[in-house]
Amino acid sequence: MCIMEKIQDNNRQNTAAVHYRAAYRKEKRTNRRLVLALIIITCILAFLLIKISASSAEAERLGSQAQKYYTSIVVEPGDSLWSIAEKYRTEQYSSIYDYMQEIMDINHLHSENLTSGNTICIPYYK
Incomplete structure (x- = not known):
C-alpha cells in the first residue's frame, strides 16, 4: 500500500469517526430530551391527579355541609x-x-x- 492510499484510508477513518461522534451526540441529545419530556409529563399528570382528588374531596365536603x-x-x-x-x-x-x-x-x-x-x-x- 502506498502512502497516498494510507492517507486516503486514514482520512476515510477520520471522517467515519467524526460522523460516528456526531451521530452519538445527536442520539444522546435526543435521549435527554425524551427523558425530560417524560419527567414533565409525569409532573403534569401528578399535579392533575392531586387537583382532581382535592376537588372531589371539596365537593364531597360541600355536599354534606349543613345549611x-x-x-x-x-x-x-x-x-x-x-x-x-x-x-x-x-x-x-x-x-x-x-x-x-x-x-x-x-x-x-x-x-x-x-x-x-x-x-x-x-x-x-x-
Whole structure:
C-alpha cells in the first residue's frame, strides 16, 4: 500500500469517526430530551391527579355541609352572650369566640352586655 492510499484510508477513518461522534451526540441529545419530556409529563399528570382528588374531596365536603339558619330568642334574666353561645354554638364554628362575634355582628351589638327581655337573632346549622 502506498502512502497516498494510507492517507486516503486514514482520512476515510477520520471522517467515519467524526460522523460516528456526531451521530452519538445527536442520539444522546435526543435521549435527554425524551427523558425530560417524560419527567414533565409525569409532573403534569401528578399535579392533575392531586387537583382532581382535592376537588372531589371539596365537593364531597360541600355536599354534606349543613345549611345555616337564623332564629330569634328572648334574652332571659341571667343570660349572657357567653351562656347563649355555649348553648347554641355548633361544630361549624371553630371557637365560642367566633360564634359570639357573629351574634354581635348580626345584632349590631357593641359590647357583650345583654338586656333581659330583648330579642336577639342567632345563627345555627341544620
